[in-house]
Amino acid sequence: MTIGEFARVSHLSVRTLRRYHEAGLLAPATVDPDTGYRYYTADQVATAQVIRRFRALDLPVAEVAELVATTDVDERHALLAGHLRRLEDQLAATRDAVGALRRLLDPDRPPTPVVRRTEPERTVAAVVADVEGEQAETWYGRAMAEIDAAGVVASGPPGGLYDDALFTGGRGRAVVYVPTASPPTAGRVRPLTLPARELAVAVHLGPHHDIDVTYGELGAHLVAHAVGVDGPVQETYLVGPRDTDDPAGWRTEIGRPVFRTT
Numbered sequence: 678m679t680i681g682e683f684a685r686v687s688h689l690s691v692r693t694l695r696r697y698h699e700a701g702l703l704a705p706a707t708v709d710p711d712t713g714y715r716y717y718t719a720d721q722v723a724t725a726q727v728i729r730r731f732r733a734l735d736l737p738v739a740e741v742a743e744l745v746a747t748t749d750v751d752e753r754h755a756l757l758a759g760h761l762r763r764l765e766d767q768l769a770a771t772r773d774a775v776g777a778l779r780r781l782l783d784p785d786r787p788p789t790p791v792v793r794r795t796e797p798e799r800t801v802a803a804v805v806a807d808v809e810g811e812q813a814e815t816w817y818g819r820a821m822a823e824i825d826a827a828g829v830v831a832s833g834p835p836g837g838l839y840d841d842a843l844f845t846g847g848r849g850r851a852v853v854y855v856p857t858a859s860p861p862t863a864g865r866v867r868p869l870t871l872p873a874r875e876l877a878v879a880v881h882l883g884p885h886h887d888i889d890v891t892y893g894e895l896g897a898h899l900v901a902h903a904v905g906v907d908g909p910v911q912e913t914y915l916v917g918p919r920d921t922d923d924p925a926g927w928r929t930e931i932g933r934p935v936f937r938t939t
Contacts, residue, residue, distance in 0.1 A: 680705070683717040687725040694725070700738050702728050702745060736760050773886035780890055789879045789891055791898040796874045796911075796932070802829045802860035803869040804853050810846040813839070820853040820865070827863040832856045836913040838871075844892075850909065876911065876932035877904060884924035888931075895931055908934040 684691045697703040698715065703725055705715035724745060731741045740756055747753050780786060804820035821835065833856035840849025852869070860868035877899055881891040892910075899906060911932040921927070 678717045678719070680715045680717065683721070683725070686719075687722050687729075689725055689729060693729075697725070697728060700742070702738065702742055734760065734764065770886075773884075777887035777890060780887060789881075789894045791877055791879045791895055793875065793877055793935070796871075796876050798873045799833075799856055799871045800858065800860060801854035801856050801869050801871060802827065802866055803855075804865045805867070805869070806851060806865075807848060808843065808851045809848050810843040813843050813851060816851065817853055820851075821855075823864055824853070824855050824866055827861045827866040829855050829857050829861065829866070830859065832858055834913055834915050835917075835919070836911060838909045838911055840909050844889075844910075852909075874908070874911075874934045875936065877935045878930055878932045880915070881929040881931060883927055885927070885929065888929065891931060895933060899933060899935060904935045906933050907936050 678686065680691050680694055683689075684694055687694075689697075694703070694715070698705060703721065706718045706721065707716045708714070709716070728741055728745060731744060732738075736744075740760065744753055744756055747756075802824055804823055806816065806820070808816045817837065824835075835853070835855045837854065838850075838852040840851070842849035843851060854869060854871070860866075862868065877895065879891055879895040879898075881888050898904075911930075911934070913930040913932065915928040915930055917927050917929065918924075
């Protein structure tokens with residue numbers, strides 16, 4: 678079959694078939710050395726349609742080439758499973774973004790309450806480090822696992838202190854802690870005294886994909902009331918993944934140390 682005939686049979690455009698050839702996805706059965714015309718066989722139709730469906734799923738060209746070339750069923754399934762996981766992650770991220778936009782654009786959305794309180798001096802078991810912002814979430818999980826492994830007996834919910842640079846992709850100081858009357862010294866886990874501070878506090882409800890919205894509301898409140906920020910932000914995980922598998926039940930308290938500017 679000529680490339681035009683093959684295009685009609687496979688429901689792929691001539692231009693697409695040429696791209697597939699150039700990318701090494703689907704080479705013609707023969708190419709006339711004098712004219713450069715491409716010719717295909719009937720048994721290539723199914724392969725062409727498989728490639729089209731993979732590309733419709735945004736499977737990268739290199740992975741499509743691997744799938745088409747491999748005869749190992751397990752390898753093919755592993756490649757497909759990896760791509761499906763990526764698609765599921767992208768879908769989840771899209772849903773999270775849509776949810777955050779609905780929250781932001783809802784004219785009837787009640788404002789997040791902000792309260793002021795004095796945080797007393799506390800003794801905690803903590804892990805402290807300078808962390809890259811992009812690695813902060815992974816670092817938090819490992820640090821909290823070390824505190825758990827040290828056998829800390831908690832006297833309150835866990836929390837963290839974070840430099841603002843960590844939220845903008847920079848490098849900053851991070852402290853993960855669990856309040857306890859008897860903080861141990863084990864590995865990176867050390868006793869730490871948190872000083873008394875004046876905080877402006879807002880509680881974020883639900884999963885963390887739109888926690889930046891609550892951060893924004895807290896920041897806007899502080900600006901509107903001429904209150905300055907002094908020091909790292911404090912997060913307290915009143916209810917989190919350690920307490921429930923349902924993200925809808927999570928409750929994260931965001932506290933900004935403050936002082937009045939006027």
